[in-house]
Each structure stands twice: as C-alpha cells, then as structure tokens.
Amino acid sequence: MSDAGAGDALEPTPESRPTKPKRAVIATVPSDSHMWNMVYIELVLRENGWDVNNLGACTPAELVVETCLAERPGMLVVSSVNGHGHIGGRKLIGQIRSQSELDYLPVVIGGKLGTLGANNSVFVEPLVSAGYSAVFMEAEGLEAFARFIETPRRAELVA
C-alpha cells in the first residue's frame, strides 16, 4: 500500500489520501428510491477499472459518511434523479466535508437534481460552493463524467 507506515500514526497525516484509490462509493440522497441510475453508474465505473461499493437507494447520509471513513475510497459518486438531489445533496456534502479525514475525497453529484428541467443548471454553483468536486447535469450526458473519473480531483480551484 502506498501509504504503508502511516496507518499507525497517532495523528492524522496532514495530507490525507485514499487507501483505495481505485475504489468508488456510489450513493444517492435519502429521499430518492430510484435504482436504475445507480446500477448504470456502477457498470460505467467498473468498465473503467473501478472497484465499486454501491450503497443503494434512499442512502442515509450517516451510512455514506461511515462508509467513506471506513474505506477511504478514491471517489464518492452521488446519483439522484427524483428532483430533490440539490437539497439532499447539499446536506450530504456538508456532512462529508465536516470530517477532516475526508477532506481529500473527490465527491461528485449528478443526474436530475432539480425539478426545473433545463434550468436545473442554477443548482450547479451552490453545489460546488458547498463542497462538490464536480456537478454533472442530466443534459450533459456521460462524457464529462467519463473525463472526470480518469483523474478525479478533490476540487478545481477557480479564481
């Protein structure tokens, strides 16, 4: 393991890193009971060489945080299509980012995140500000997501 030797340190390493760089956790927001989007994203990730822990529909935020703390994956993917993703998604990223050990974690959200159709793009900026590394709207298709997962980054800091 690349960070062998750091595991027994009493203090957290200043620069936290994933212990499983090619492992992704897939989750959705607690109010969303849709599954096919999550099944599809899992297949996309596996085809791109990722190992996947798919937490399933109506994911409790606590379960997402606990799983990420326990596994320290290379990426968290939040997929939501019920139109409430921008609400649950903001709560979830708040809980993730409140954990200093998960500060390294690239977290993306995508799908049908609001009920405004083409105007769902208004939710992008607030979600990025709240701590998402990237936001993928339904209309963009899969390309941007496919590019992102080649080298997931915690954040693109834009001046």
Add this chain to the structure above:
Amino acid sequence: MSSPALVSGFGQYVARQASAGRLVVQPRMGFSATERMREGLLAVKRAAGSTAGTITLDSFTRIGRHASAIRHLDEELTLNGYPIVAYGPDATRAMLEGVEDVDFPIQVRHGSADPREIFAAMLASGLYASEGGPISYCLPYSRTPLAEAVPAWRESAELLAEAQAAGGPVHMETFGGCLLGQLCPPSLLVAVSLLEGVFFQTHGLTNVSLSYAQQTSPAQDREAVAALRRLADEFLPGVDWHVVIYTYMGLFPSTLEGAQALLDESVRLASESGAERLIVKTALEAFRIPTIEENVEALERSADLALQVRRMSMADGLYFDMYESDSETYAEARGLIEAVLQLDTDIDAALLKAFERGILDIPFCLHPDNRNEARSVIAPDGRLQWLDTGQMPLPQPHHAADSLTADGLLTSLNYTASRYDNALDHGQAMPALAGQGQSPTMENT
C-alpha cells in the same frame, strides 16, 4: 326471475364483470385535496366501461411520516397523493360519501413496506381493498430490512383478516408481479406474485388478486399469465382470486403513437390471457402526471378496446388458450415456488430464508437484503432471459453477469420505448411469435 342481490366487495365486483365478459379497468390516481380526490373518483365512476376506483397515497404516508403530511396540508402544499392517515377516517368517509357502491369498488394503493397504520385508517374509513406485499413493497422501494417488513406485513394482513371475519369485503392484491418494473424475467415475477398470494392466504385472506406487469415480449407475457393462472389453481385452494395486469412500468415511449400502441398491447394482453382487471396508464406517461380527464379517456379507450379484442377472439376462436401453461415460465416459476416453500413450514420464515440464501434474487435490486447476483438480458426476439441465475434453483443455470455492459443495460432499459416509438420504421412487420417453438429456450420442454 329475481336476480340475486349483488354482493359488495372489490373481488366480488371483478368476478361479476369477468363472468359478463368485461375487463375491469382502473387508473392510478391520488390527490391531496379531498375535493379533488372525490372529483377524480366520481369521474372514474362515471366513465364508460367497467371501472374500479383508486386512491393512491402520498410518499410521506408511504414511509409513515404522517406529521410531515399534516404539516404540508396545513401549509396548503400539494402532496403527491391522498394522505389517508393524516386525514383520519371522518374526513375520508365524508370524502367518499355516495362514491363507493356495489358497482364501483375502490382500492387504496400505497407502496409501503409497513402498511399497518394505513390499513387501520383504511378500514376505519370503510375501505376494504388494497395491494402490496412483504417482498414487493420492501426490496424495490425501501431500505426497511426484510426481517422487519415481513412481520409488519403479517400484522397488516391479520388486521385485514379481522375485518374479513367481521364481514368486511376485504380484497388484497400482490405487487410481486412488478418488482422493479422492468428487466425481471417473468418466471420470477410470477413466482413472487404467487408467493405473496400464499402469504396472504396463510394469514387468513380469502379474496386476492395476483399481479403481472407487461414486459418486453407479448408472447412471453401471455405465457406468463397462463403460468400464473395455473399456479394459482394449484397453490391457492379456497381462495377467490383473479389476475390483474399492469400496463408497462418501465421507461415509456416518448411519442404519443408509440405510447398508445404500448398501452393498447397491454389491453390485448389482459383480454387474450383471460385476466380480469387492468391497471391502465395514459399515453402521456413519459411527460407528466395525467389529469383526471386524460385518465378517464385512457380508461374508456381501454375498456372499449378490451371489448373489441374479446369480440374478435370469440368470433375467430384463435387466441384463447393458445399459450401453453406448461411453458418454460411455468416450469421455472414452479421450481422457485416449491424451493421457497420447502425452506420452512412457516411462510414468513421461508420468505426470509429465500432471500438470505439467494433462492429468490431480484435482478439489479440494490436493497441490502437482496443478494443481487441475478442478472437478466433481453434476447433478440424480445424475451427476457437470465444472464445470471445467481443461487436460484433454476433448471438452466447461467453465470454471465460480467458480460453485462453499461451500454447494454441502457439499451435494455430503452428497449420497449424504442421499439414502440420506431414501430413503423422497420418496413416490414416482425413475426409476432418469433421464437415460439424454435427458440433455444424452448428446447428443454
């Protein structure tokens, strides 16, 4: 010459219509405002054809958050269904005043993994028909552990059985013939629908319906309904049962013509397979929730088409009973049912063990209590087949889950919508029974 007095009750009404050769058609419909709910029910009652009413509940009520439902009502916010627990029996009785009668029974549809409060509120309101099941409303739509859903459903069934013992015309429909709505091979849908019927029978209910949702192959669908009817004869002695078909529950065609053709095929399926009832969608399904008027139009069109199909079938005699009940679907479903019932003499324990051991495994279902090793694929002739049978005791095990691609899944999910949207682009008609008698899947029979 005195005609016998009509017996009230959902199942009794459906049986009467069936013996008169009429398919009962029913919408999915739920409004949070009592006046609107009443208006919707009355419109369905007035519609031409043999109709049954539906009260679909909202999603707060579905997950037991009645306080949230009340708060939304207080703030005059719209819910996505009728909050029967929040309103309480007096308000519901007032809403229903003069609506339900012997020729217009009403069913409560809810989607809950734990319907105890819903059933109590329903019975207190004078309503006796509902639907669901310990498997079908737990694994696909909730995170409730199956070990909690099964006893909750047992208590729920016992509530209904008490009402039945007191003379109430109780009716219960399984949702097991739908599960995730698409990409489940029919043999598993038939098996779960039937097993939920056995669950209700075991807990004392004597009037049930068994659901089956239209899938991707008209021929396979007819075979499945024939299998379901034969299995109901074999496994549900002493129960008055009928079969209810759901119009396709997956991604709907995006053209009105395609959507209408798919809806019409579900009417043909129900009529030709001898099903007694159909839960109808509208051609607008891909775009928005239909209005009351659009629902009524779809019901009337479906009822009329059902009569036409029946007239043609009766006249030329070609279509009744042409689908052998001793089919691959029947053999697989029977094998699954027997394997589950052998796990334990107690049906509740048998269902739990079945999922623990993967004897039942719903393809693609991510619920923590589903083994999720099973996978399905749509064959070139449209039939749903097993790509991976997981641990299920099926006659021909396959283990090829790894061959499924993301693109392949998308194609499967879009298969029906695409086929109906582009039905006229092929230039020549596809043979309707492609695969019958020659398909490799039939060789073992």
